[in-house]
Amino acid sequence: TPDRDWTLVDTLYPQITYFAGTPASIASVTPVKLVEGENVLSVATDFLADTNRNVRWQLVAGGGLVVDDDSIHVKKDVIGIATLQDFINGVAYKKVRFILMSPENPLIIRNMTELKHFRDYINSGEVFYYRIDSTFHKTNLGMEDELVEIPAGGEEVYFKLADTIFNFIDIPNWEPIGNFDNHFSGYFNGNSKHVLLENMRIDSVGSYLGLFGYSDGTIDSVRMDSVVITDKAEQYVGAVCGYSMGSVSACTSSYGNVSSSGNWLGGLIGFCDGGNLTGLVHYKGVVKREEGVNAASTGGVVGYIRMGKVSYCHNDSSMVVGRNNVGGVIGYHYGTDSVKYCYTIGGSVSDNLTSNSNANNCIGGVIGQKGAQSNSGRIVNCYNEGTVVSAHTNYVAGVVGYNNYTSIQRCYNTADVTGRDAVYGIVGYTGGVTFAFNKGNITATGGTALGISANMSSCCLNIGNVTGSGSAYGMYNGNSSATLCLNAGRIVAKNGSASGICNEPHGTTVQTIKKCVNVGEVISYTGAASAFLNGNGALVGNYNAGRVNGVTKTGAISCLKPATDSYYDRQMMPNPTFQDYSNALPTAEMIGDAGINAGFRASLGEDDWIYQEGMYPRPLWTDTVSMP
Numbered sequence: 001t002p003d004r005d006w007t008l009v010d011t012l013y014p015q016i017t018y019f020a021g022t023p024a025s026i027a028s029v030t031p032v033k034l035v036e037g038e039n040v041l042s043v044a045t046d047f048l049a050d051t052n053r054n055v056r057w058q059l060v061a062g063g064g065l066v067v068d069d070d071s072i073h074v075k076k077d078v079i080g081i082a083t084l085q086d087f088i089n090g091v092a093y094k095k096v097r098f099i100l101m102s103p104e105n106p107l108i109i110r111n112m113t114e115l116k117h118f119r120d121y122i123n124s125g126e127v128f129y130y131r132i133d134s135t136f137h138k139t140n141l142g143m144e145d146e147l148v149e150i151p152a153g154g155e156e157v158y159f160k161l162a163d164t165i166f167n168f169i170d171i172p173n174w175e176p177i178g179n180f181d182n183h184f185s186g187y188f189n190g191n192s193k194h195v196l197l198e199n200m201r202i203d204s205v206g207s208y209l210g211l212f213g214y215s216d217g218t219i220d221s222v223r224m225d226s227v228v229i230t231d232k233a234e235q236y237v238g239a240v241c242g243y244s245m246g247s248v249s250a251c252t253s254s255y256g257n258v259s260s261s262g263n264w265l266g267g268l269i270g271f272c273d274g275g276n277l278t279g280l281v282h283y284k285g286v287v288k289r290e291e292g293v294n295a296a297s298t299g300g301v302v303g304y305i306r307m308g309k310v311s312y313c314h315n316d317s318s319m320v321v322g323r324n325n326v327g328g329v330i331g332y333h334y335g336t337d338s339v340k341y342c343y344t345i346g347g348s349v350s351d352n353l354t355s356n357s358n359a360n361n362c363i364g365g366v367i368g369q370k371g372a373q374s375n376s377g378r379i380v381n382c383y384n385e386g387t388v389v390s391a392h393t394n395y396v397a398g399v400v401g402y403n404n405y406t407s408i409q410r411c412y413n414t415a416d417v418t419g420r421d422a423v424y425g426i427v428g429y430t431g432g433v434t435f436a437f438n439k440g441n442i443t444a445t446g447g448t449a450l451g452i453s454a455n456m457s458s459c460c461l462n463i464g465n466v467t468g469s470g471s472a473y474g475m476y477n478g479n480s481s482a483t484l485c486l487n488a489g490r491i492v493a494k495n496g497s498a499s500g501i502c503n504e505p506h507g508t509t510v511q512t513i514k515k516c517v518n519v520g521e522v523i524s525y526t527g528a529a530s531a532f533l534n535g536n537g538a539l540v541g542n543y544n545a546g547r548v549n550g551v552t553k554t555g556a557i558s559c560l561k562p563a564t565d566s567y568y569d570r571q572m573m574p575n576p577t578f579q580d581y582s583n584a585l586p587t588a589e590m591i592g593d594a595g596i597n598a599g600f601r602a603s604l605g606e607d608d609w610i611y612q613e614g615m616y617p618r619p620l621w622t623d624t625v626s627m628p
Contacts, residue, residue, distance in 0.1 A: 106158035106189060107150075112166055118159065119175065125152055125182035153178075154186030154217070163194040173203045176213030176242065183245075184215040190222030192250065198225040200239075207235045207262070208242040210270065216245035227256035231290040235262035238270040238303065240280075247275040254283040263296045265289050266303035266331065267318065273306045280313040284347075289322040291352055297331035297368070298322025300344065307335040310342060315386070317346040324361035324393075326351055327368035327401070328386055338377035342366055344386040353392040356420065356446075361393040362428070364401035365413060371404035379427075380409045388417045391445065397424035397453075398440055403431040408453070410435045421447025422454075425464060429454050432480070435621065437461035438489075444468040448496070451489055452476055456502070458483040459621045462520075465489050471496030471527075474520060477503040484608055484619045486517040487546075497559075498524040500546060501532045512538040515604060519616060522548045530555030530578070531568065539563035539582075541603045545590060545616050547572050557582040565603035591616050 107130050109115050121128035128150050150157055168174055178184035190197070200211060208214045209229060211222065219241060227239040236242040237260045239253040253268050264271040267282035282300050289298045297304040300315030304325075315328045325332040328344030344365050351363055362369040365384025371377070384398045395402040398413025408427050417440055422428055425438030434457045442449045447470045451462030456476040466472045466489055474487030487500040497503060500518030518531040529550030532542055543566060544556055553559040556568035556576040563582040570584035589597040593611040601611070609617045 103158060106160035108160055108162050110162040119177045122154055122177050122184050123179055123182050127152055153183055157186040159186055160189040161191045161195045166197045168200040174200050176210055178212050178214040180208055180214055184212055185217045187218045189220050192221040192223035196223055196225055200227045202229045203232060205232045209233050210238045210240055210242040212241040214243045215241050218246050219248045220250055222251040224253045225255055227253055229258045231259040231261050233260045235264050236270040238266040238268050240268045242270045244269055244275055245273045249278040252281045253285060256285040259288050259290060261290050264303040266299045267301050269302040271304045272302055272308050274308055276309045277313055278311050282318050283316045285318045287320045295323045297325045299327045299329060299331035301329045303331045305333045307337060309337045311340045313342045315344045319347055320349045321352050323351055325368035326363045328365045330367045332369045333367055336377050340380045343383045346386050348387040351390045351393050356392045360395055362395045362401035363388060363390050363393055365398045367400045369402040370400050371406045378407050378409060383412045385414045387415050390419045393419055394421045395428040397428045398426055398438060400427040402429050403427045406431045408433045408436060412436060413438045413440050416441045418443045420445055423449045424453055425451045425462060427453045432457035433460055435459045439463045441465045450477055454478045455480040456482040460485045463488045467492045469494050472498050473503050474500040475502055481511045482516055483514045486619060487520050489520045491520060491522045493524040495526050497527040498522050498529040513542060514540045516542045519545045521546055524550045526551055528553040528559045530559040531557055533558045537561060539566055542566045544568040545572055553578045567600045
């Protein structure tokens with residue numbers, strides 16, 4: 001009797017009048033998101049069912065539920081269907097499909113066929129469906145009681161690969177998951193402990209290329225092997241994801257060959273726009289930007305990061321080749337976020353320039369270029385042990401090729417670095433450097449070479465040979481002060497000035513070199529040479545125990561400015577040509593502990609130095625920092 005027992009509404013099934021207008025009376029296929037311990041009744045409906053109303057919940061499918069006469073509670077993460085029935089007649093009139101997923105209970109992708117279906121449905125930009133038996137469906141026709149709805153893009157839904165090998169060998173040209181119009185927006189677990197994705201190949205013209213093309217979701221634990229992306233690819237190219245606006249973590253690509261003819265190429269990620277990157281590894285692969293004009297940002301792990309923190313990422317024994325902003329781990333990192341615990345081991349980082357027309361192209365063993373604005377974060381505990389080489393590029397460095405505003409802390413380089421001009425052991429251009437060391441050989445084939453950086457702060461060590469076709473400096477060449485720095489490398493300038501520590505500081509501000517040490521040989525074939533300084537600046541409490549030879553001037557400490565409380569070993573420097581008012585001592589009075597010259601010891605102090613028999617004093621910090 002419609003007037004009494006039923007309410008009729010257009011586009012809806014007849015509703016029991018007692019419950020008319022409540023969500024419980026309208027059948028739904030929209031998933032209801034729950035958390036462990038939550039009451040399905042209170043979330044899926046707005047009414048309270050109890051025995052007085054003669055209704056109850058009955059479990060139809062899905063485990064991990066606690067069922068009683070008036071409610072269902074979630075015991076653990078489940079996907080399932082619950083049915084509300086009339087208590088007396090047992091007639092079902094309400095079905096609620098609920099979908100509760102987390103990393104512990106995701107939707108399972110079992111094989112390549114399902115992976116392709118998953119990809120197709122994500123790329124369609126429409127809702128799709130998941131069956132309890134772990135299969136994906138485009139529509140729910142004929143299976144309304146067995147499916148749950150997945151939002152477009154998989155938004156906030158957890159997916160996981162089943163324990164198997166996903167071999168792409170029969171797919172000549174993989175179409176990525178997600179594109180510019182329809183992003184992947186869920187959570188994807190590649191199950192890397194048990195799953196390998198191998199032989200993925202992309203051989204097509206276009207952008208946003210990788211396993212994922214465009215993602216603003218989360219990608220985790222993807223392990224890939226023998227990926228090939230040909231140079232038909234244009235921009236936003238990486239083995240795992242071409243363009244990511246979300247987080248990517250714990251992913252690996254090994255023995256792959258990833259190429260591009262355009263911008264933003266990375267071994268794993270092409271372009272990261274805002275998400276964090278953690279634990280990404282590129283192993284024994286090739287990342288190569290093919291020859292072209294003004295192609296930007298190539299990285300062994302990620303090509304370009306607009307915003308986002310990067311940590312624990314590394315490139316192992318891979319070859320990285322690009323045109324400008326080329327880095328062993330990161331091509332270009334823009335913005336204010338930090339980079340921590342990232343490194344390159346073995347392999348090489350280089351450019352493919354054939355002339356000097358684009359000279360300032362920035363190549364680094366870890367990062368090609370960092371920062372383009374003030375307060376650009378920090379680079380901490382990063383290092384390079386792979387060769388960095390360019391015949392035609394300026395700003396080439398062991399850790400960061402070109403740095404704007406970022407502070408560098410506890411970073412080192414052990415590999416040889418060769419570039420055209422402005423070649424550094426640690427970092428190029430600006431940024432304070434502390435607790436850094438270089439033991440690679442640094443060579444500039446067309447200009448100036450420096451053991452550490454353009455600017456200096458404190459506690460830095462160079463033990464590598466530094467050779468410039470122009471000038472050469474063991475530490476730095478810029479407008480900053482230095483404290484407790486040590487050069488033990490051989491510094492050679494073929495056509496310019498040479499110094500164990502610093503050249504003339506830029507600008508009008510007089511900077512101070514304090515408590516620094518040179519024990520390396522310093523040579524200029526055509527100009528001035530000194531242990532510490534070839535220009536303006538204050539020299540306080542320094543000492544030199546290395547040989548210095550220049551043509552126009554030879555300074556045991558300085559070639560221009562008087563030194564205060566500074567000493568040199570006269571047996572190593574018997575005839576300096578510039579009188580800088582420093583103090584000459586025999587070797588015996590500059591080594592050891594008990595027999596060291598009192599004035600020399602007083603100039604250094606006790607707190608920052610180690611005095612040991614048979615050795616020159618050394619800065620205390622060198623014994624507190626682990627060095628390979």
